Amino acid sequence: MKVSGFLHLGVGSILFLFLVGFVGGLVSGFIGSGGAFVLTPAMMSMGVPAIVAVASNMCHKFPKALVGAIKRAKYGQVDVKLGIILGISAEIGVLVGAGIQTHIKEAFGNAGSNLYVSFVFVVVLAIVGGYVLYDAWKIYHSANPEEEQVSKLARWVQSKRIPGTMMYFKSIDTEISVLFTIPAGFFTGMLAATIAVGGFIGVPSMIYLFGVPSIMASATELVIAFIMGMGGSIKFAWEGFVDIRLAMIILAGSLFGIQLGAIGTTYVKPYMVKVVMGIIMILVLFSRGFMIPVYLSDLDYINRLSVGTAHIFSGVSYTLLIFALLTGGVIIFTALWRGRREHLQLLRTQETAAFSQSFSLPVANEINDIQLSPLGKFNRILLVTDGSEFSTGATREAIKLAQKTSKQLYVMSVVRTNPEYESLAPQLLEKEQKAAINVLEQVKTTAEQANLTCEALLRHGEEVHQEIVEEAEKSRMDIIIMGRRGKTGLLRLMMGSTTAKVIGSTLCSILVVPRAGQLAGKSILLAVDGSRYSDVAAVAAINIAKHLQAPIEVMTVVDVGQGHQTEAAVIVERIKTLITNEGIDVESLIVNGRPAESIVDTAKKRGTDLIVVGSHGRTGLEKVLMGSVSDRVIGLAECAVLIVKTY
Incomplete structure (x- = not known):
């Protein structure tokens, strides 16, 4: 079936x-609905047939x-599993709803399709919008409006245990039956194909039927919108109802708005999401309601309206x-501005409190006690660890190293958080904290079984690396042992791991x-360049070689075409003599090539357990990103790899 009369687009249109798309995207990112309750009526108000507007x-x-x-x-607000489950069942609803739309279009023409879409809009918006506003009002006037x-109903749904149908969802930290999620997804999809609005069913059903926090419900709805939107687009496009020009213009505007809307959710209280949703719903309800008499008149279901009266409506x-x-734009931007201002004030208060505690970094004469000293201290x-598979190697080798040294180990985890996350997603934060505590307890148990004294440390902060560094300096650690997320080379470092x-x-x-690294005592590869940094690295290599009872291979790298072979030979022989005097087996070699690649290739060819290199102390993130x-x-x-710091 072909649709005639696609809208002529001028500059003004x-x-x-584009503006409608921007505001629709702003609302979409903020409340999780696809924004169709704004976009579909906007296109219809321009004269676009209802089915084309929906498609x-x-x-x-x-x-x-x-x-x-x-x-x-990125803010931890999406329950991916719930979104996929609801999205798949919603796709079935989309196919049914699209069939109904096509049938009405064929039977009653554009006027019938417009009436159908507008009537459904009014009914759905009246029910859902009214209840959402009522619920927001209750939350605001409750003893704790932030909770x-x-x-x-959600507690009842969560309490029903139907064997063979239960599935766990992180957003509610419990199991619910798919016999509840599948119907909710189906009706969400059916409504989406009818009026291109799924969030009005999807978001409230997750909040009131399943007990999902509103912030997470609005975010998870975006997953559902992606799944059913893609399927619905294919269905409608196949039948010739998609005006790709409208879709692309609106998309261009909405991609800007949705970023701001998503950011806005991190600075507002949960009830504000419901306030925005409810107010816009009611306003659009009246907007569509005024058009119903016009469509009824076009179908001759009521006395035909005069041209002037129809124009007024x-x-x-x-x-x-x-x-x-x-209204939606003003509310969202106002909430974003106020929330951001409160957040900045909170940060300034925290900074003032931190300074009042007289915290200071170690002074120069304390540094040698904190770093891995030339005496080779491995006592602290x-x-x-974050409990992931990438931390298994670090955990295993830390315990083995502690067994060979002080019989003492400190294990630390960091829960990433910030004031917004604490207020907006308390369930997730609590779950992550429990998981971190569980990881620490597991490592502590393993360490104690290895006859070690183990102390577990849990910290919270927005920047994980800062928490690690502060703890290491405060507790005067000799060495930090960490894992690494795969073999990603410089790209991982540039991304700021x-x-x-x-x-x-x-x-x-x-x-x-x-993950697979082991300090088995096969050999240690010490990379030197004649600097004082590599000299200190040599002392550290000697001491760790004694603990591991491993031989050392001293190497230096000479750039191809630059010579310096004689100078390189002097460097490695000096370090080789130092190591020999300590009673450790040692070999030396000079390699031509690029330093980092040559070191890694040599280690791989020789089956090295550990690479030891020197580095200047607090290099700063800038140098890390540049890739030393x-x-x-x-x-x-x-x-x-052991990075030995020098000052």
Whole structure:
């Protein structure tokens, strides 16, 4: 079936659609709905047939929803599993709803389709919008407006245990039956195909039916919108209902708005999301309601309206729509500005409190006691773990090293948080804290079984690397042992991994152990360049070689074409003599090539357990991002790497 009469687009129409897309994206990122309750009526007010408006809206929705979902996932607000489960069942609903739309279009024409869409809008917005505003009012006037209460219905749903149908969802930290999630997803999809609005069912159902916090419900809805929007677009496009011009213009505007909307959720209280949703729903309800008499007149279901009367109804509808757009934008920007201002004030208060505690970094004459000293102290070992598979190597080798030295180990985890996260996602924060405590207890148990004294440390902070560095300096650690997330080379360092940031910020030395890394005592590769940094690294290599009973291979790298072979020979022989005098087996070699790559290749060919390199003390993040030799070695090496700091 072909649709005729696609809208002619002039400059004014294009600008209007772009603005509508921006506000729709702003609202979408903020409340999680695809924004169709704004976009579909806006296109209809321009004369676009209802079915084309719905189809084009769905076409623009899924890429925008994907952007918003990714953005909000960074704040830990998305329950991916719940989104996928609801999204799949919603896709079935989309196919059913699209079939109904097509049938009405064929039977009653554009007027019938417009009436159907507008009537459904009014009914749905009246029910959902009214209840959402009522609930927001209750939360605001409750004893603790920042704390959301799980509805009685949600508690009932969570209490029903149906064997073979239960599934765990992190957003509610419990199991619910898919016999509840599948119908909710189906009706969400059916409504989406009917009026291109799914969030009005999806978000409230997650909040009031399942007990999902409103912040997470609005974020998870974006996953659902992506899945069903993509399927619905294919369905409608196949039948010729998608005006790709409308979809692309609206998408261009919404991609800007959705970023701001998603950021706004981190600075507002939960009830504000409901306030914005409810107010815009009611305004759009009246906007569509004023058009129903016009469509009834076109179908001859009532006495035909005069041209002037129909024009008045259309004008009022259009004005209310514009007012809804402006109202939503003003509320969101105001909430964003106020929330950001409060956050900055809180940060300034915290900074003042921190200074009042007279915290200071170690002075120069204390530094040698904190770093891995030339005497080779390994008495105070700080293991940093997040419980992931990438920390297993570091945990294993930290315990083994502690067994060979002081019989003492400190293990630390950091829960990433900030004031917004604490207030907006307390359930997730509590879950992450419990998980971190569980990880620490497991490591402590393993260490104690290895006859070690182990102390567990849990810290909270927005910047994980800062918490690690502060703890190491406060507790005067000799060495930090950390894992590394795979073999990603310089790209990982440039992206600012926690390990890379710790290396650039800490005063003490760091042992980085990949997942499969083992200090089995096969050999230690000591890379030297004649500087005082490599001299101190040599002393550290000697001491760790004694603990591991491992031989040392001393190497230096000469750039191809630059010569310096004689100078290089002097460097390695001097270090070789020092090591020999300590009674340790030692070999020396000179390699031509690029330093980092040559070190890593040599270690791989010789089956080295550990690479030892020197580095200047607190290098700062700038140097880490630029990629010094030691940083590049960590990113490329398959074995453990010890970075020895010097001042």
